[in-house]
Amino acid sequence: MTRRPAGPxxxxxxxxxxxxxxxxxxxxxxRSARLRAHRFVxxxxxxxxxxxRFAAGSVLDVYLxxxxxxxxxxxxxxxxxxxxxxxxxxxxxxxAMSGDAQGAIAVVGLERAEGAEFPAAARLVAILADARDPxxxxxxxxxxxxxxxxxxxxxxxxxxxxxxKVLRASAGxxxxxxxxxxxxxxEAVTVARxxxxxxxxxxxxxxxxxxxxxxxxxxxxxxxxxxxGNEARGLSPADLALADATVRxxxxxxxxxxxxxxxxxxxxxxxxxxxxxxxxxxxxxxxxDTAP
Numbered sequence: 001m002t003r004r005p006a007g008p009x010x011x012x013x014x015x016x017x018x019x020x021x022x023x024x025x026x027x028x029x030x031r032s033a034r035l036r037a038h039r040f041v042x043x044x045x046x047x048x049x050x051x052x053r054f055a056a057g058s059v060l061d062v063y064l065x066x067x068x069x070x071x072x073x074x075x076x077x078x079x080x081x082x083x084x085x086x087x088x089x090x091x092x093x094x095x096a097m098s099g100d101a102q103g104a105i106a107v108v109g110l111e112r113a114e115g116a117e118f119p120a121a122a123r124l125v126a127i128l129a130d131a132r133d134p135x136x137x138x139x140x141x142x143x144x145x146x147x148x149x150x151x152x153x154x155x156x157x158x159x160x161x162x163x164x165k166v167l168r169a170s171a172g173x174x175x176x177x178x179x180x181x182x183x184x185x186x187e188a189v190t191v192a193r194x195x196x197x198x199x200x201x202x203x204x205x206x207x208x209x210x211x212x213x214x215x216x217x218x219x220x221x222x223x224x225x226x227x228x229g230n231e232a233r234g235l236s237p238a239d240l241a242l243a244d245a246t247v248r249x250x251x252x253x254x255x256x257x258x259x260x261x262x263x264x265x266x267x268x269x270x271x272x273x274x275x276x277x278x279x280x281x282x283x284x285x286x287x288x289d290t291a292p
Contacts, residue, residue, distance in 0.1 A: 010069045010076055014089040017096040025063070025097040025107060029164055038110045040162035043101040045072045050172030051106050056082040058112035063089045068103030075104060100168060113162050116178040118191050122150035124271050125192055125225040126264060129185045129239055130156040133231050137161070138169020139261030140228065145173035147268040153180045155188040185227070189242045192225035199243045201227040201235055202263055206248035210270055219245060220274035228264050 014021065027033040028041040039060060042051045045068055051059055052075060062079045064086065069076055079086045094103045118125075126144045131137045137159050144152045154161055161167075161179045183191065189199055200208075200219070208219050227243060229235035240246055249263055258266070 010064060010066065010086065010088040012066070012088045012090055014063070014087050014093045017092050019093075022093055022096050025105065028107065029098070031160060031163075034110060034160075034162060039107050040110055040113070040167075041098065041164060042106040042108055042167055043098045043104070043164055044168055045075065045102055045104040047167055047170070047172045047174075048104040048106045049075050049078070050175045051108055052079045052082065052084065054175040055108060055112050056084060058109045059084050060107045060109055062086045063094065063097065063105040065089055065091050065094050065103035067091070068094075072104065098164070100164070110162065112175075113179065113181070116151075116180045118153070118180050118195065119150045119178060120195060122192075122195055122197065122225075123223040123275060124149040124268065125151045125153065125197060126268060127153045127155055127185070127188050127192065127225055127227045128158050128260075129227055129235060130230040130233075131158045131228070131260060133260070134159045134163045134165035135169045136231055136260040137163075138166040138171075138174075140264045141166070141170040141177075141179060142173040143261065143265040143268055145170075145176045147265075147272040149177065149268055149272075151178040151180055153183065153188045153192075155183050155185040185239060186242060189225070189227070195223075197223045197225040198245075199225050199227065200267075201240050201243035201246050202229070202249065202267060203235060203240055203246040204248055204257065206246035208245055208247045210247050210249050210267065212250070219247070220271045221277070224271050226264070226267050226271070228260055228267075231260050 025041055034040045042048055048062065049072060062084055064076060076086050094101055097105050126140055126149055128137060128140060141152050159166060161174060161181055167174055193199060227235065229239065249258060249266060
C-alpha cells in the first residue's frame with residue numbers, strides 16, 4: 001500500500017462562526033463579492049489539493065478541519081512546503097464558510113482565472129457557447145482535461161469559471177489547463193482559427209457523423225476546436241455558420257439527445273483518439289523510413 005505523506009499537526013485556530021474572516025469567505029460564493037475582493041473560493045479536498053499543487057502562487061489561504069486533514073494530510077504538507085498559510089478550523093466554521101467543502105477550503109486570487117491565455121500551440125480545444133449550467137461547464141472542463149485538450153474557452157454568456165459549482169464539477173481540472181473567458185463566440189472562433197485549428201460544431205443535423213469510419217476519422221485527426229452550445233437551445237444558425245463542419249452524434253437507442261457534458265466528452269475523446277492514431281501512424285512510418 002502506498003503511504004500518503006504525513007502533514008504537519010494542525011491546531012484549531014478558527015472556531016468562531018461569526019468571525020469576519022468566515023463571513024468574507026462565505027461571501028465569495030457570489031459573483032459580485034468575488035469581483036470586489038478579487039479572489040474566489042475553492043471547495044472540497046480534491047479541488048483544494050489541485051489548487052495547492054498547480055496554482056500555489058495564487059493561493060492565499062487554506063482552511064482544513066481535523067477530519068479533512070486526517071483524510072488528506074498531503075494538502076497541509078504540500079501547502080506548508082509551498083509557504084502557504086494553513087488554518088485549522090472547526091467543523092462549524094467550515095460549514096459556515098461553505099456547505100459543500102467537506103472540510104477543505106482554499107481562497108485563490110482572481111488573477112489565476114483572469115490570466116488564462118489561449119495557448120499558441122493548441123491542438124484540441126473546447127469552446128462553450130452560452131453554457132449556463134455550472135455543473136455542465138465544470139464537467140466539460142474535466143472532460144477536456146482528461147482528453148488531453150489544451151484549453152477550454154467559455155464564450156458569450158457562459159457561466160463564470162470561478163463559480164464554486166463549476167470548480168467543484170471540474171474536480172480540480174480547472175487548475176490543469178487554461179480556461180479562457182471574456183470573448184464572444186465569434187471572437188473565440190477567430191482566436192482558435194488563427195492558431196490553425198479546424199472548427200467543428202455539434203448539431204443533430206450535422207454533415208459528419210461521429211465515429212462513422214474514415215470520413216469521421218479524417219475530420220478529427222487535425223488540430224480541432226469544438227463548439228458546444230447552450231444546454232437548452234443548442235447552437236443557432238449563426239453559431240453553426242462559424243464552423244468549418246458540423247458533426248452529429250448518432251443515437252442508437254431511444255434517447256433523442258445527450259446532455260452537454262456527455263456530448264462534449266464523446267467528441268473530445270474522439271478527437272484525442274484520432275490525434276493519437278495519426279501520431280502513431282507517422283511514428284511508424286518514420287521508423288520504417290529509417291530502418292536499414
